[in-house]
Amino acid sequence: MVEETRIITKFLQERPDDSWTIDAALGNGAYDGLRKALGMTPADIVAEVTTSGLRGRGGAGFGTGQKWSFLPKEVFPRYLAVNGDEGEPSTFKDHMLVERDPHQLIEGIVITSYAIQCHHAFIYLRGEFALGAERLGQALAEAYERGFVGTNILDSGFDLEIVLHRGAGCYIAGDETGLLSSLEGERAMPRIKPPFPAVQGVYAAPTIVNNVETMSTVPHIINRGGEWYASMGINRSTGTRIFSVSGNVERPGNYEVELGMTFRELIYDLAGGIKGGKGLGFFIPGGASSPWLIEEHLDAPLDMDSVQSELKTMLGSGAIMVYDDTVDPLLVAWRIAKFFAHESCGKCTPCREGAGWLEKVLYRMAHGYGRPEDLDLILGFGNNLAPGLSWPPGMTTICQLGPSTMSPAVSLRNYWYDEIKERMTRDAEARGEIPVRAGTEPAAGIAVEAAV
């Protein structure tokens, strides 16, 4: 029987009633890592985190220490923006960390700010996290009071202001640059890169954007060393991660496990398997953006790199949605498409228009009004939204939302292409309709030559 490896969730599990209070946290050794860090040089901390192999827990999985080292030399002020927007459907790990162990997060932020030599950090917290905002706000006030944040932190001479900013509720504010726009008071629209945030981020100053879980991990790395952290995990996916398992499982919830565990162990051993003893239909491995997996992939390890290179999907935000074999994949695909169509920020043409188009077609298909050519149609225009229709996708948009929109449709093609075509044909026959226009070709292009 496999078990969780609790590092950042250990304390909050042990003290379910008061883990967010400063007294309880201090009793557990909170801010010890900060004390140790303030005795190190910023460069040493960056080196330690780089050694740990810690990778961003928001979804992209970029090396945290490496990201910090991209800050241009001698350019100040710098900012740290902590991404607590957690908008990826079915992801609820940051939610828990903010509500139940805010001091761990604050400690990570102070250490990180010291490491990157910044005096001003922002926590961009999802607007819907009312309780989280209350507890984190309280925790910040306590941390200020006890001298863990503010001027001359623990007599080190280091100053840091932390601003808690509550988001106004949209998915794309969780994108790195969308978050920065939102933080500045603009519409949360992603920005073109370069310049990358590390060079020109919030208020045109160098900015590091890190996820809540990433920040919460930093104190443990400082306390116990990068080598220790790197000793866990598999390949380049070191340490532990929190996976939010949801859907048709017996015990949905957050599970912190050592990377390298298999999907089967996570879903069946920890989450108790499919609810009601039904069979597995399919599962989404890394949030709604990721292409789906099925039964045959269950024994693959939770390894960010091999999931991408071999399974052509991603661990993303660590949200695993499990569907039993009675669920209609078309209906799920439509519902996810509806989410993306609603959340597309409207900046890039392919996503703004393509996501809405996809939703309209999938709605028809899932509700008995599909046409035999519809699946090819969405794959046809979808190829202009996620070129290659694979993972990682090609990009015609600024951010990943655009191609992610196509993940459900790509999954339909991967596992149920013939089945869906047959179903659409049956639906059309049942309606007794002549298909709107039979035999539409993909968009290859009846390109009119330029009038030269």
Added chain:
Amino acid sequence: MSTDAVPMSQWPSEQRYVIPVAPGPELVTLTIDGKQVQARRGELLIKVAQEHGTYIPRFCWHERMKPVGMCRMCLVEVEGMRGMQISCATPIADGMVVNTQSDNVKATQDGVLEFLLINHPLDCPVCDRGGECPLQDQTLAFGPGESRFVEEKRHFAKPIPISDLVLLDRERCIQCGRCTRFAAEIAGDPLIDFGERGASTQVITYPDEPFTSYFSGNTVQICPVGALTASSYRFRARPWDLQTVETSCQTCAVGCRGALQSTSNRIVRLLGVDSEPVNQGWLCDKGRYGYEWVHSDERVRAPMVRKNGELVEVSWPEALDVAADGLRAALDAKGPSSIAILGGARGTNEDAYVWARLAKGVLGTDNVDAQLADGLPAEVVLGLPGATIADLDTARAVVLVAPDLREELPILHLRVRRAAVDLGVPVIEIAPRASGLTRDVTAVLRHAPGEAGAMAEQFARALAGDGTASGSGSIEKAVSALDGRDGDIVVVLGRQSLAESSESVVQAAAALAALPDVKFLSALRRGNVRGAIDLGLTPGFLPGRVTLDTAREHYVDAWGSVPARPGLDAAGVLTAAAAGSIDTVVLLGADPEEDFPDRIRMRAGLDAVGFTIAIGAFAADASAGADVFLPTTVWGEKVGSMTNLEGRVMRQARLVTPEGLTMDDWRIAQELAARLGTDFGFDTVEDVQNEIARVAPAHAGVDAELILRARDGAVLPIADFPDEITFQQVLGVTTGRSWEPIKPGVAADESHLASLGTGVVESSGTGSDTTIKPGLVSADAPEDAAASDAAVESAADLLAARPPLHRWDRAATAPAPAPPDAYSLRLVAARTLYDAGRIVSSSPSLAALATGFALVVHPSDLGRIGVSAEGDDVRVTSARGTITVPVLADAATAPGTAFMPFAQRGPVGPNDLIDITAPVTELRVETTR
């Protein structure tokens, strides 16, 4: 406790990383579709490709705005870079290999266009943009040609007005963000933005706040579809029917280059032309929509003579005879100095010159003034070292001693704003009241009305390092902003308020002119006021920036005679008229009733005049009592040139045939001169231009050929501004597409009319036609540097052989008189963009926008006055008189001062309160209860 390798105390705190705005000078070589090209490192790929003949399709990118990368139409492949790159945000680098034609690129272009069209209504047959639409054109050139979309399209109520002048069709909108970015980045009026998300994304205004920008019309011009339409142009024309000429707007003295368009002999549209030194493609709404007055029913279309107390239509010979007889009678009875000519700032340079010659060379009077006591003394304007508008971009600092530029010279306002916001030029505002630029300037030196001179002196002393200067915080801030910066200080100099004499501003000019490396831009407002002053329609001067005294012999040679003594300015003329020494007045397109700031003096003067000749387009209030009315052609109906506030001579083109029996002003002057015994011998405008070039010192070399051929005109004297002249080798016409920067062409004769919409470059002279891809802006005609250089060289020789140009002797400036003790409030009277002048009141689109008349005070002064609510009437008393007006509160007006918009319609106005000879206007304000 820290063992930091870099001690925390040494972490720099404020060292902002700035992305370089300008590309470096270094040339790099890259390959675009197999062709090697050279361009400056850091230039944007989309621009470099276009300049070398490869048009990359685009919707959101606009050369004058920062790239945003929204539309995804310009994706291309760059070897070595993962995925496709948006060429609008990709700076070029050495060795870059770009493919704009690959299958991937083509597929992406197909895809983006298919996406853009799925929700587009495709109502092209009834769309204003149809025929000149980038979405149409690029679909033709780059699109799939077929849609696979069978769902319901998105629907919105449409069109919705987003301002008084602009309507929005949200179904046509392709969400490129050009309009929203223009409003925020260029205009500084972020009153439109996107609302909603995804396919519902739409341009919105704030719930209670329309898009009330003075620059809103530019969004219509740069919209790549028909989503934004102008209320004045909607459904009026098809683009392929339009006739176009390139001309200069004459609404204010910036002289923005524009493409003026007509159909069926009616002007229907003015588009901004992207003239780098002048307007960079933008127009203000007053200029853009102010063409409507040209066809106003109120125009006078036939000459009139007063018979039995009534003005009746007569033939031109009869009217001219009556006018000439009146002038001759005045000469015979009381001599030349009994005649005065007011106005002339709304005509062309040629009009001004011929009228100056009539006045000074034939009639012999120097009582001539193109300004109506609302400008600056000509000796100051003509005698200060001149700056160009483009000098603002690279100035060490810009100092504003001027009216609110947004209200009076809007495109100059944009240029100063750009210098301040985008180019990091310190801008220092010396003003009695907040302006449209206040929030963007580096330092505000606020002073009481009438005390600009004292404030400028303090600033100048502090800048010169005089420790005794009383250094207020804002002066210190202003001075420190100049630290470590090189270049010239550019002073924008104009009348801050019409409620005070010009002496304080003149004193400010003297103080600032004493600083090293200072140049001046005169912020005079009226259309061709600079041209009129330059060409002698001002007392004490003769055409070409020379004084009567220094150029007397030169002009006696040229003209035969000149006045014996300097004459009177407008205020002097009206005072003399009241005293009886002037009794014949020619109103040359002037309306003292509206424009002269001192109504009592004006009325006393005009009422005493025995014989009035009114020359103009409208029977204005003042000219209604004229004995003779001679109707003139106007802008758009006549050929000529104008001189803008930097002294740039630019060609005016004719587009429509003149209304009725109107005549060019200069021809009227010539006809009158002939009747008085002098034949000027001009057959055409070009004859006048050539005489000006031959005679007027500052205009040496600016002959008809130069005016025709120099793209962007020429700055006077051309020997001092050789780089401002660009000759092109062929005569072309303005080309370009209305939604992209329209490149200035050489203004051809109006027989070379071309439609902007076709994208066809027509060249005369070479006989070659170049047809270009839809959407492609023409490459500029090659420059003819040899011709430009030759023109400048010969002009320098001519200039040296002529009387010296006037230089202002600032040492002779008397200190401004001390303002009297305060009553309660001191008045600032200034114009707003939309006033009751002819351009606004006779243009239906603009008429309703007039500001309206009120007394504006600081909120804290409301209570002091004893007013309970805004809008209540108050009784306002100055030394001159009492009027009753509603009172409004606005924090832009400093406590202790009051603001009144000038020239608003109504029976009373600030001109009832102002004594133009007094240094300031003090007001006592009481409630009417």
